[in-house]
Amino acid sequence: MSAKQIYIAVVGVGGVGKAFLSQLEFLRQRLSKQNPPIDLRLVLARRSNKQLFSSSWEALNISTVVEQLEKSGAPPSPFNETIGQLARAPGRVVLVDNTSDQGIAQQYPLVLQRGISIVTPNKKAFSDKIDLWQSIFSSAANGTGSPSNGYVFHESTVGAGLPVISTLKELVETGDEVTKIEGVFSGTMSFLFNSFQPLGGGGGTFAAEVKNAKELGYTEPDARDDLNGLDVARKLTILARIAGLNVESPTAFPVQSLIPKELESCKSGDEFLQRLPEFDAQMDKVKNEATQEGKVVRFVGSIDVPSKQVKVGLEKFDASHPIAALKGSDNIINFYTKRYGSNPLIIQGAGAGGDVTAMGVTGDLLKVIRVLH
Amino acid sequence: MSAKQIYIAVVGVGGVGKAFLSQLEFLRQRLSKQNPPIDLRLVLARRSNKQLFSSSWEALNISTVVEQLEKSGAPPSPFNETIGQLARAPGRVVLVDNTSDQGIAQQYPLVLQRGISIVTPNKKAFSDKIDLWQSIFSSAANGTGSPSNGYVFHESTVGAGLPVISTLKELVETGDEVTKIEGVFSGTMSFLFNSFQPLGGGGGTFAAEVKNAKELGYTEPDARDDLNGLDVARKLTILARIAGLNVESPTAFPVQSLIPKELESCKSGDEFLQRLPEFDAQMDKVKNEATQEGKVVRFVGSIDVPSKQVKVGLEKFDASHPIAALKGSDNIINFYTKRYGSNPLIIQGAGAGGDVTAMGVTGDLLKVIRVLH
Numbered sequence: 014m015s016a017k018q019i020y021i022a023v024v025g026v027g028g029v030g031k032a033f034l035s036q037l038e039f040l041r042q043r044l045s046k047q048n049p050p051i052d053l054r055l056v057l058a059r060r061s062n063k064q065l066f067s068s069s070w071e072a073l074n075i076s077t078v079v080e081q082l083e084k085s086g087a088p089p090s091p092f093n094e095t096i097g098q099l100a101r102a103p104g105r106v107v108l109v110d111n112t113s114d115q116g117i118a119q120q121y122p123l124v125l126q127r128g129i130s131i132v133t134p135n136k137k138a139f140s141d142k143i144d145l146w147q148s149i150f151s152s153a154a155n156g157t158g159s160p161s162n163g164y165v166f167h168e169s170t171v172g173a174g175l176p177v178i179s180t181l182k183e184l185v186e187t188g189d190e191v192t193k194i195e196g197v198f199s200g201t202m203s204f205l206f207n208s209f210q211p212l213g214g215g216g217g218t219f220a221a222e223v224k225n226a227k228e229l230g231y232t233e234p235d236a237r238d239d240l241n242g243l244d245v246a247r248k249l250t251i252l253a254r255i256a257g258l259n260v261e262s263p264t265a266f267p268v269q270s271l272i273p274k275e276l277e278s279c280k281s282g283d284e285f286l287q288r289l290p291e292f293d294a295q296m297d298k299v300k301n302e303a304t305q306e307g308k309v310v311r312f313v314g315s316i317d318v319p320s321k322q323v324k325v326g327l328e329k330f331d332a333s334h335p336i337a338a339l340k341g342s343d344n345i346i347n348f349y350t351k352r353y354g355s356n357p358l359i360i361q362g363a364g365a366g367g368d369v370t371a372m373g374v375t376g377d378l379l380k381v382i383r384v385l386h
Numbered sequence: 387m388s389a390k391q392i393y394i395a396v397v398g399v400g401g402v403g404k405a406f407l408s409q410l411e412f413l414r415q416r417l418s419k420q421n422p423p424i425d426l427r428l429v430l431a432r433r434s435n436k437q438l439f440s441s442s443w444e445a446l447n448i449s450t451v452v453e454q455l456e457k458s459g460a461p462p463s464p465f466n467e468t469i470g471q472l473a474r475a476p477g478r479v480v481l482v483d484n485t486s487d488q489g490i491a492q493q494y495p496l497v498l499q500r501g502i503s504i505v506t507p508n509k510k511a512f513s514d515k516i517d518l519w520q521s522i523f524s525s526a527a528n529g530t531g532s533p534s535n536g537y538v539f540h541e542s543t544v545g546a547g548l549p550v551i552s553t554l555k556e557l558v559e560t561g562d563e564v565t566k567i568e569g570v571f572s573g574t575m576s577f578l579f580n581s582f583q584p585l586g587g588g589g590g591t592f593a594a595e596v597k598n599a600k601e602l603g604y605t606e607p608d609a610r611d612d613l614n615g616l617d618v619a620r621k622l623t624i625l626a627r628i629a630g631l632n633v634e635s636p637t638a639f640p641v642q643s644l645i646p647k648e649l650e651s652c653k654s655g656d657e658f659l660q661r662l663p664e665f666d667a668q669m670d671k672v673k674n675e676a677t678q679e680g681k682v683v684r685f686v687g688s689i690d691v692p693s694k695q696v697k698v699g700l701e702k703f704d705a706s707h708p709i710a711a712l713k714g715s716d717n718i719i720n721f722y723t724k725r726y727g728s729n730p731l732i733i734q735g736a737g738a739g740g741d742v743t744a745m746g747v748t749g750d751l752l753k754v755i756r757v758l759h
Contacts, residue, residue, distance in 0.1 A: 039561035048530070155756075157421070175731065176549045176556070183549070187748040188412035212706075333585075335734075338711060343729050352742050356716050358548065358735035361708075368725040375560040383528075384756050 016050035018104040019382060020070065022057035022095075022129075025111030026079050029134060029169075030060075032371035033111055038075040040375060044382070051382060056106075057099065058082050064089040070103060092120055100127040105162060105385045107378060110135050111371075119145065125152035125163030130385070132377035134169030134370050139254070140247035140263050146254060155384070164381050169373030171198065171248045172344045172364040180360060181255050181348065190351040191256050195315040198248045200342035200365035201239040202312040204231045210300050210309045212337055219296035220289035227286070231342055235282035240271040242312075245325045249314040253323050256316060260323060269326025271312070303329045309337045335359055389423035391477040392755060393443065395430035395468075395502075398484030399452050402507060402542075403433075405744035406484055411448040413748060417755070424755060429479075430472065431455050437462040443476060465493055473500040478535060478758045480751060483508050484744075492518065498525035498536030503758070505750035507542030507743050512627070513620035513636050519627060528757070537754050542746030544571065544621045545717045545737040553733060554628050554721065563724040564629050568688040571621045573715035573738035574612040575685040577604045583673050583682045585710055592669035593662035600659070604715055608655035613644040615685075618698045622687040626696050629689060633696060642699025644685070676702045682710045708732055 021037065023030060037055065044051040054072040058065045058079070063086030067073050074081070089095070099106045108124055110117055110133035118138035122145075124131055139146060150156030153165045171177045184191055197203045209222045216222065223240070226232050232239050246263040253260045260266065272285070273292045279285040303310045308329040313336065316323050330337040339345050344364025347357035363369050394410065396403060410428065417424040427445040431438045431452070436459030440446050447454070462468070472479050481497055483490055483506035491511035495518075497504055512519060523529030526538045544550045557564055570576045582595045589595065596613070599605050605612050619636035626633045633639065645658070646665045652658040676683045681702040686709065689696050703710040712718050717737025720730035736742050 036560050040559075043559070043561075174556075174725070176553050176733075179552070180549050183745070183749040183752070186413075186416070186752055187409050187745050188416075189745060333711070335708075335711070338706070338708070341729050348735075352547070352739075352745060353736050356714050356735060358733075360549075360731075360733055362721075362729060362731035363726050366725075372556070372560050372562060372725060376556040379556070379559055386759055 016045065016052035018052045018054055018070075019385065020054050020056045020099070020102040020104055020106045021109060021378075022059075022099055022106060023055065023109045023111065024057075024059045024117060025114075026058060026060050026082065027111070028367035029370045029374070030111035031079060032367035033109060033374050034075055034078065036371050036375040037378075040378070041075065053382075056102065057095065058086075059089055059095070060086075062089065063087065064095070066095070066098065068098070092117060093123065096120065096124055096127055096129065099129055106130070107132060107381055109133065109374060109378065110138075111374065113137055115141070121145075121165065122148040122152040125149065125154075125161060125165060128162040130154075130162070130164040130381045132166050132374050132381060134167070134173070134374055136170045136244075136247045136251070139167055139170055140250040143254070143259060143261050162385065164384060166377035166380055167251075168377050169370045170251055172346060172360070173366065174369040174372035174376065175344060175346070175360050175362050175364055177346050177360055178251070178255065180358065181252060184348060184350055184352075184358075185255065185257065189353075191318050191348060192351065193315065193317050193349040194252055194256065194346065195313060195336070195349070195357075196346035197311060197336060197339055197344055198245045198314050198346070198364065199239065199312070200344060200363070201226060201232050202245065203339055203344060203364075204229075204342040205239075206309075206311050207339060207341065209296070210303065212309060212332055214304075216300075218290065218293040220286070220293050223289060224286060235285075237272055237279075237282060237285055242268040242270050242325050245312070245314045249316060249323050249325055253316045256318050258316070258318065258321050258323065266323040267326065268324070299327065307332060311336055311339075335361070389418065389425035391425045391427055391443075392758065393427050393429045393472070393475040393477055393479045394482060394751075395432075395472050395479060396428065396482045396484065397430075397432045397490060398487075399431060399433050399455065400484070401740035402743045402747070403484035404452060405740035406482060406747050407448055407451065409744050409748040410751075413751070414448065429475065430468065431459075432462055432468070433459075435462065436460065437468070439468070439471065441471070465490060466496065469493065469497055469500060469502065472502055479503070480505060480754055482506065482747060482751065483511075484747065486510055488514070494518075494538065495521040495525040498522065498527075498534060498538060501535040503527075503535070503537040503754045505539050505747050505754060507540070507546070507747055509543045509617075509620045509624070512540055512543055513623040516627070516632060516634050535758065537757060539750035539753055540624075541750050542743045543624055545719060545733070546739065547742040547745035547749065548717060548719070548733050548735050548737055550719050550733055551624070551628065553731065554625060557721060557723055557725075557731075558628065558630065562726075564691050564721060565724065566688065566690050566722040567625055567629065567719065568686060568709070568722070568730075569719035570684060570709060570712055570717055571618045571687050571719070571737065572612065572685065573717060573736070574599060574605050575618065576712055576717060576737075577602075577715040578612075579682075579684050580712060580714065582669070583676065585682060585705055587677075589673075591663065591666040593659070593666050596662060597659060608658075610645055610652075610655060610658055615641040615643050615698050618685070618687045622689060622696050622698055626689045629691050631689070631691065631694050631696070639696040640699065641697070644700075672700065680705060684709055684712075708734070
């Protein structure tokens with residue numbers, strides 16, 4: 014039996030992109046052997062300043078494409094032109110956006126309207142202004158709009174490969190009432206607070222732990238990009254919208270920044286880190302208060318659905334609470350629902366890293382392949 | 387735009403079946419309003435001694451069907467005849483098997499070959515002899531066999547509505563290496579051991595806790611059906627097979643029964659419960675040994691994939707282990723994989739009960755609806 018072709022366009026070949034390509038090659042081999050076979054063809058590889066496009070629709074070699082892109086990539090066409098070219102493929106096309114590019118995110122509605130599906134860990138597309146969210150889902154075959162062949166999946170935008178979004182969607186779509194979602198949604202914040210106030214005592218000063226987390230590679234190049242809480246706020250925005258709340262943007266609800274007011278004017282991440290110890294006494298106070306109550310401090314996000322309250326910031330948890338017992342840089346997400354009662358449905362594990370983020374993307378690609386006709 | 391009809395046949399209208407019907411009505415209303423609309427039509431409701439079949443293919447009223455079945459149900463036709471009738475429906479058909487009937491499970495290959503999809507919490511079909519497993523999946527469109535329109539999903543066979551099977555499948559299908567799966571897979575055993583040896587001390591004698599669990603409705607009518615470990619062994623069989631191990635049957639690996647040898651000959655569950663206190667000293671010894679090591683005893687199942695070892699029984703866990711911290715009758719499943727490293731991917735929550743079991747079935751129905759052409 015002849016194989017059905019599905020054309021894959023990959024944008025972004027950094028850490029997640031490379032891990033995805035490795036999983037794509039695994040998937041390509043597996044699907045080529047199934048009955049009926051599916052022929053996954055990589056036809057576009059693109060990064061900010063270069064692209065390789067197979068105008069003959071023959072497959073690029075997945076294993077060598079990053080190298081080939083470096084060597085012989087052409088300057089990229091404007092993104093909307095590339096989409097126009099992809100829309101002329103002789104079969105279904107899936108765009109895999111492994112970037113965090115706002116410009117590409119803005120084009121998602123157009124991509125979907127052209128019948129091209131999207132799988133992506135790009136949070137920007139789903140956590141920005143609600144107009145963009147509505148525009149994306151009114152253009153998607155699995156959204157609210159007119160039937161097309163453009164499906165969109167974005168599991169890795171929250172908790173990387175952990176089944177967070179698929180689980181929440183299933184709760185909602187099968188008619189459960191989600192009352193509250195609460196968790197640690199940032200690997201960086203998880204590592205930082207599990208080090209700052211480990212269960213059982215100990216931990217260094219806050220500034221020292223931030224420095225340590227940065228040195229171990231757990232923070233963004235500029236740690237302020239983690240400490241401002243925006244990354245967590247973006248994830249909460251996405252989950253709240255799936256739970257049915259019309260959250261306008263990730264700045265439309267209270268988000269506690271761990272950047273002291275006095276340091277907001279720092280010119281660089283380095284200057285910030287140098288001055289952060291001046292505020293250790295404040296954070297020690299927070300920690301000691303928690304200790305006195307038999308609790309620990311964690312940086313969490315929560316969504317109270319009935320009251321439509323979304324917030325991000327420091328909270329205290331009893332030692333026996335699953336959020337207190339988290340280890341390393343793990344994420345934990347607790348879904349409180351009518352069906353699940355007093356004990357939440359909990360999902361826990363690594364919520365960052367190339368391989369697990371790519372796994373969410375590859376899993377989404379599989380979902381698209383299954384529904385594409 | 388005219389709605390696509392999908393015909394739903396429900397077998398089993400007990401606790402799970404009734405909860406499913408309520409979710410089906412929710413889903414029917416939602417899908418009738420989506421674009422393009424889908425018209426879910428309940429055309430068969432059946433229990434062991436009665437059935438209602440809509441030979442005109444007009445929809446039965448979901449909200450009143452159980453009552454109607456009681457009042458005006460006909461004696462059921464042989465199951466294979468019913469399948470033959472369903473196969474003549476003027477559209478795609480999904481069989482929802484809410485029973486734990488071995489006889490129906492045996493017919494799954496036939497059902498799938500007739501192009502009828504199956505969603506079910508019936509463990510028997512997937513945990514019996516491996517021949518049946520192979521026969522089912524070689525007949526399924528999402529299996530290894532020839533293309534058909536018969537899809538099969540069985541999320542609720544392990545951990546009820548918790549996303550256990552979908553997560554394991556995604557790990558495997560995206561090329562992760564699952565090294566170990568370990569967890570508490572029985573709500574009964576969870577409740578029993580969380581009561582027998584709570585974290586932090588206390589708990590009654592084993593026999594008293596079994597009696598209490600039975601009185602609170604956490605056990606099967608005959609508690610021996612939980613204590614023999616077979617229910618957990620069936621779940622482990624299913625997961626091991628998905629992880630790639632050819633487990634012959636749920637009795638093909640070590641399963642520790644908590645029914646003392648001397649009580650295997652008891653004539654009734656009541657006699658068993660009366661005599662169980664004779665063995666409290668044995669269980670106290672197990673508990674005290676664990677306490678001395680700073681641990682607690684739990685009834686767990688584990689699959690070591692590289693060494694192909696599957697086993698079910700009592701194990702000791704450090705107080706800091708997530709399995710030790712479990713509450714109430716929750717299940718917990720830890721997936722250790724290459725990508726997730728030393729901290730497993732954890733899924734936790736209620737793993738039994740009508741509503742959450744039905745949720746897994748309804749979620750599977752949604753998956754089938756999405757892939758059906």
